[in-house]
Amino acid sequence: MAKLTVKDLFEKKGKQKLTELYVTNSLEAYASEQAGIDILIVSFKKETLRTGVPTNRWFRDAHISDIRNAAPNTFMIYGLGQLPSKEKAIEAALLARDNGADAVYCGNSPAYIEALRNEGLPAVSHIGLIPYKSTWTGGFKAVGKDAESAFKVYQDALAYDNAGAIGLEVECVPDRVAEIITKKVDLLTLSMGSGPKCDVEFLFIQDVIGTNTDRVPKHAKVFKDTNKSYDNLLNDTVEGLKKFVNDVNSKEFPTPKNIVGIEDNEYEKFLNKIG
Numbered sequence: 001m002a003k004l005t006v007k008d009l010f011e012k013k014g015k016q017k018l019t020e021l022y023v024t025n026s027l028e029a030y031a032s033e034q035a036g037i038d039i040l041i042v043s044f045k046k047e048t049l050r051t052g053v054p055t056n057r058w059f060r061d062a063h064i065s066d067i068r069n070a071a072p073n074t075f076m077i078y079g080l081g082q083l084p085s086k087e088k089a090i091e092a093a094l095l096a097r098d099n100g101a102d103a104v105y106c107g108n109s110p111a112y113i114e115a116l117r118n119e120g121l122p123a124v125s126h127i128g129l130i131p132y133k134s135t136w137t138g139g140f141k142a143v144g145k146d147a148e149s150a151f152k153v154y155q156d157a158l159a160y161d162n163a164g165a166i167g168l169e170v171e172c173v174p175d176r177v178a179e180i181i182t183k184k185v186d187l188l189t190l191s192m193g194s195g196p197k198c199d200v201e202f203l204f205i206q207d208v209i210g211t212n213t214d215r216v217p218k219h220a221k222v223f224k225d226t227n228k229s230y231d232n233l234l235n236d237t238v239e240g241l242k243k244f245v246n247d248v249n250s251k252e253f254p255t256p257k258n259i260v261g262i263e264d265n266e267y268e269k270f271l272n273k274i275g
Contacts, residue, residue, distance in 0.1 A: 004038060004075040006103065006122050006166055013188055013199050020190055020202040026070035028205050033071035039200065041105060042067050044078030044096050068100035077124060079105040082132070086115040093121040103166060107132065110163035117164030124167035124187075127156045128194065142172040142193075150177045154184075161185040169202060170194040172219065193219025 012018060020039035023029045032040055044064060068076060078101035083089040089112050093104045103122035106112055107130065116123040128143045137143045144150040153173055160168050167188040170178050175195025182189040182198050191198035203220050205211075210225035247253035262270070 001036075001073050003073045003102070009039075009075070009166065009188055010186070013186075017196075018188075018200040020200050021205045021208065022203070023067065023205050026066040029067045029070040029074070032205065033074045037074065039075045039077065039202075040071060041077040041079055044080060044092075044099075044101065044104075064099055075102045076100065077103045077105050080107075081105075082107045083112065086112055089116060090119055090121065093119070093123065097121065105169075110159040110165075113160060113165045114163040122166045123164075124169065124190070125160050125165050126169045126171065127153050127160070127173070128170050128192075129172035142174070144173045144177045150174065153177060154181055157181045157185055157189075161187050167200070170198055 009018070018038040019036075020041065021028075021032050021037050022041050023032055024042065029040060029042070042064070064078075078096040078099075080089065080092045080096065083092055083106065089106055089108060093101075093106070093116055096104050103124060104116070105125070106116060106123045107126055110125075113123050113125055129137065129140065131140065134140055137149070144153040150173075153170075154177065157168060157170075161184075165187050167190055168185075169190045169192055170181065171192040171194065173181075173194040175197060178189060178191060178194035179197035188200055189198035190200040190202040192202045207220035208223050210222040210227050211230065244253070
């Protein structure tokens with residue numbers, strides 16, 4: 001399949017519902033592309049270029065390129081978090097683009113998004129329940145359940161839209177409020193627990209496939225529990241490693257098939273050389 005572009009995404013607004021997953025490793029990225037997921041988002045920081053990103057309980061990638069290469073035909077957003085200055089945001093977004101990002105997530109104010117847009121760097125941001133800003137909205141709970149807070153979320157959405165964001169994660173906002181926002185903005189709304197009327201349905205893959213070791217949030221659903229498969233993989237791995245240890249201890253490994261030999265005459269010459 002051909003990878004979507006920003007232009008393609010905008011053209012699908014109001015016409016086709018899209019899907020998005022947060023993934024943490026190349027296996028998840030590969031499976032997502034094979035399943036036809038439209039958009040992926042992955043954490044991106046400088047250290048992910050060297051040591052990988054935190055993953056579910058089984059996998060760790062050595063390099064961000066492993067994830068990008070596993071889903072080469074899927075629109076991929078690299079999450080930058082919050083940056084200390086607009087200059088740093090641009091620097092990080094350029095680095096992300098050079099390492100395969102189609103867009104970036106930037107959790108800063110609309111002014112940062114505008115700065116990125118001015119440099120031709122597509123960016124998405126976040127409204128509603130924002131975990132790292134949740135102290136301002138009363139903790140980890142839905143945002144916009146009264147008229148005043150709903151209007152604040154609406155104003156935030158308009159500000160990001162005016163700044164040139166290509167998308168907004170709308171997290172735990174009442175569905176009717178999210179629907180109004182979706183109709184009023186040009187950007188794509190990415191629903192994380194904000195109902196079916198947004199442009200994109202967004203979940204963490206761990207919640208979808210049951211590998212989340214914490215509770216599954218209300219807005220998510222386990223569509224297939226793959227924990228047993230991972231457990232079987234782990235058990236098979238341990239069994240194989242134990243057999244390796246046993247065969248070494250019993251001298252059953254290595255066998256002549258596993259070693260490099262030397263002709264007798266060459267071996268004798270070698271012994272003569274070392275005295």
